[in-house]
Amino acid sequence: MQKTSEDDTKHPTFRGVRMRSWGKWVSEIREPRKKSRIWLETYPTAEMAARAHDVGALAIKGCSAYLNFPELAKELPLPASMSPKEIQAATSRAAASTRIINSSFNTEMLSCQWTGGIEAIVARLELPSRLSWFLGRFLALYSMAKDPVRVLVTGAAGQIGYALVPMIARGVMLGPDQPVILHMLDIEPAAEALTGVRMELVDAAFPLLRDVVVTTDVTVACKGVNIAVMVGGFPRKEGMERKDVMSKNVSIYKAQASALEKQAAPDCKVLVVANPANTNALILKEFAPSIPEKNITCLTRLDHNRALGQLSERLKIHVSEVKNVIIWGNHSSTQYPDVNHATVTPANGEEKPVRSVVADDNWLNTEFITMVQQRGAAIIKARKLSSALSAASAACDHIRDWVVGTPKGTWVSMGVYSDGSYGIQPGVIYSYPVTCDKGQWSIVQGLKIDDFSRQKMDATAKELVEEKTLAYSCLN
């Protein structure tokens, strides 16, 4: 729950309305007979916040409630009783007539969803049960009224897309209360398959999925998108040289950069999955100069999750007990999975360094690294197809942590535009350890780097510089 900051300003006339220092209006009601406040929501105007206050006040105090808009109380009908049905009717109508926008309160709500949903948030407030029930329904209905977020998936008719879109539609990427609109793009030969995916999305009757836009037109696909997951790219075929693959992908990402820059919503967050992911992301960044460079990332969360998985299998513990591995560098076979700062925290034990728990530096410095680096190939060998399920899942994790924030004390790996941190030359997309807060990632600074790590970090950086050179040569 947020605390009032000194920068808040009480509204001169509306009760229960404060202006945050960044200009949004937040609505609050007082708990009965207490000094503490219950935050309800944040709105772009004071009037909206004032109406929200009225609904809360009516439910708590009934006839004796002070209302900002008493003349509108008929629209917010006085619940005839505190029965759930009556209150539900009241909140439904209020929710439908008030627009909600995302706020940092929602972000906290979202992060709470992962541990138990709205009921958990409400339970934490320890309100009297009648009020808890009301607040829970109120919040649930309000969150159904959240504006949908537009998520683009390119290459959506392919394997990863097919695994990814139901995850997005179920709220795995953005939370169980965040409605989404899916934009799915693929190339003309895949148009019918893409239509088939759209049909299945309709057939699944997903509550959170507000709409589906399927198209082979990149301009239409990019229009208004808040999040873009670029899965589409030119796969390497037998007999193709590295330069050929690079050349094809450079063209694709140059074109898509242009469309994204023109059409996407401001502050659109971009995740490049298609390989060569880091360099595709770099090309996208170079040709979409008005997209902030911090908004263009590539996926190394799959490697990060694979590293956690390998450690959990080795130690025969649950994967949730390991954290803070790092994937440095390129999403390729030169990536460096680093456990020097990773820890194991058993259920009610203390946090210990992975190196001491594993007690096998040789394995950690050799086999572990190659296992993670080559896991993609191992999956292909077993499935006869490349990873889709785990790649899609990692893409959801990447976006979710970016948007909702990383848990305290935990970092994740993301391919981001290098700013020179850890002696990596700026101007490449390099995978770093990052924490995320309020929709922004920050590189974890100050980690000690030993010689072994230094050498591996530099090797993967060198490969990225070579890829960059190759990519640029394809442009000329």
Add this chain to the structure above:
Amino acid sequence: MAKDPVRVLVTGAAGQIGYALVPMIARGVMLGPDQPVILHMLDIEPAAEALTGVRMELVDAAFPLLRDVVATTDVTVACKGVNIAVMVGGFPRKEGMERKDVMSKNVSIYKAQASALEKQAAPDCKVLVVANPANTNALILKEFAPSIPEKNITCLTRLDHNRALGQLSERLKIHVSEVKNVIIWGNHSSTQYPDVNHATVTPANGEEKPVRSVVADDNWLNTEFITRVQQRGAAIIKARKLSSALSAASAACDHIRDWVVGTPKGTWVSMGVYSDGSYGIQPGVIYSYPVTCDKGQWSIVQGLKIDDFSRQKMDATAKELVEEKTLAYSCLN
């Protein structure tokens, strides 16, 4: 994370539907975001390496809720201790195969799996049969696992139910969450009867209205709408060149979740369940009915008025189920 994990079996787990289904289960779509799960994945020997690949990907996804994965080609191991069984594996119809041949293959499979489930599964194991012919496979399973309560053996018609909701939402240009209470009666086949006579539309701040009056096109509801839902599977195959996996997996999650967690107040869903004679359908087949769920049990919604048009369609699909039952039993001899 202090809840005991629930063991969920998926048969045919190396296939398309399995691949879509297992990440949904592992993310809590089936049983809720606080319920740890242990996945049991079964497939046949030729798919063993692919199954291993799926297991590897599940490890690679680092799912917080996934406590363990058992991947096996041994049905006894697969069924051990399972609380929920989703039977996706079956013998698909191949070109040139007669209906009797498909039925024969599947009857053998479901007879064998019934035996293993009955011996190995946890008490009160809930079973959902997906593989076609779903209703009859479920019936065979029931007949050969007599110690599994008949109320615990169901088949999937939630996909058809969700498809019906989807078609109505597209027709009315509303969100699918605003439509409810369609019914899928009967067999998960082309004789299924998608019935909107009790379905309603409830817009965001409006009142609940019958679908028939909002659609205002009885002809469409009695003809095209019905055939669209009945034939949607074929339409998906035509577009994708593969059968539905994403939507089938999603419907399987919805079926189990509503069964375990309960249906929302005022809402029912469709499930293929062992007929007790309700609505004049002869007992002894697995027939899709409208049900509500509470405390882990389903109950058929009683007392709905059935008009002549519906009566005729409900009887036609029941007739097909009786024929399938006869065919299945003949394969056993």
